[in-house]
Amino acid sequence: MNKNISDIARMAGVAKSTVSRYLNGGSVSAKTKQKLERITREAGYVPNTFAQSLKAKRNNLIGTIVPRLDSFAAAQTMTGIDEELREAGGRMLVYNAGQDRTRELEAMTDLARQKVSGIILMPAQVTEEHLRTAEAAGIPVLLIGQSNPALHSLVYDDYRAGLLMGRHVLDMGHRRIAYLGVTEEDEAVGLRRKEGFRAAAQECEDCEIFYYESSFKIEDARLAAERILDECLPSLIVCATDNIALGVMKTAHMRGLSVPSELSITGFGGYEVTGIIHPALTTVRFPYYEAGRLAARSMLRLTAGEEVKRLTVIDVELLPQESVDNLNTASV
Known part of the structure; x- marks a missing residue:
């Protein structure tokens, strides 16, 4: 038999x-x-x-799992992935996880069943379940934004982003600062970004830093800003993302506070809207589109059996704009 x-x-x-x-x-x-x-x-x-x-028909069809479709970062990354794949004769199949870990895992399994060549995943957190699901899929899985030694990962230098922003706002004379972050379960945005900012603050002897937490949603950030302004009256609020910064700006305007003369605000991301709003938001630019193209190139090499670096770190760029007041000149 x-x-x-x-x-x-x-x-x-x-x-x-x-x-x-x-x-x-x-x-x-x-x-x-x-x-x-x-x-x-x-x-x-x-x-x-x-x-x-x-099995052999898994030719250049790459599954991409995004946390949500209305995210500027996810949209720019997907655009980069799609354009790189199309130029190479490949295609992208997109799943929206809706910021739900269970849906992320289900999408990984479903994509493997649909015989994609590989999976590009943008998770908020990498768990043992992710690793088991990736192993069971039996195809290359590449992470964007988070890293894990068991998988190929493409990350931004979140620690340096926090360090750059911290040094900038301190150089502008701010000494009473609120940092509005997200859960540290998100290692990149919630932890590494905050660690970089904290390292900059430790270089300054006479500053007070107050740490708060929000979700990624603008409305939640708006409510968190209400609490910050009631409790600690900072001269500046550093926000873990540009979306969070937009929520804080809304609260400032609702309270009649002038930005930046009465409250300075910063973000991280470099979203397109940050250069359109007034005042333009001081932020750190993350090259999402370029990262998407790089991720697609790396995935195509992996599916072809070629060697790819286990961890790739992408640099970021500080964009000083109008939303931070220079307190050094205020008394001159």
Whole structure:
């Protein structure tokens, strides 16, 4: 009786996905590979050539999972991915996770079933479930914005972004500052960005920093700003994203506070709107479009079996604009 993949998996004591990866030239440990080579040889296993031909049709169709569709960062990244893939003869299949971890994991599994060549994922957090799902998919998975040693990752230099912003606002004379961040479960935006800012603050002996937390939503940021202004009366609020900064600006205007003379505000991201609003927002530019193109190029190399750096760090750029008052000249 001919053996099938389920039989081989049972005999080897491994998952069917592991057998499938082995048969299709995917990544398995040396020990498992030796075991499967022996078992398939002894069992006289003959691969289903039709199924293998279906596998071969994973040509340059790349799945992309985004946290939400109304995000400037996600939109710019997707545009970069799409344009790079199209120029290379590839295509992109987009899933919206709606900032829901369960939907993220379901999307990874669904994309693998649809025989995409690889998956580009923009998660807020990388969990053990993500790693298990990526392994079960048996195809390359590349992270944007977060990193994990088990997966190829493309990240922004969030620590340097926070450091640049912290040094800038201190150089502008601000000493009573509120930092409005997000949950530290988000390692890039919530933790690394704040660590960089905190490092800059530690270089200054006479500053007071008050740390607050919000979600990424403008309305939540607006409410957080109400609390900040009631509790600590800072001269400046540093916001973890440009969207959060827009929420804080709304609160300032609702309270009749002039920006920047009565309240200075900064963000991170470099969203297009930050140069249109008045006053223009001081921020740190993150090259989302360029990152999307780089991610697509890296993924195409991975699907072709080529070597790609495990971790790529993308530089950022401080954009000083009109929303930060220079207190050094205020008393002159």
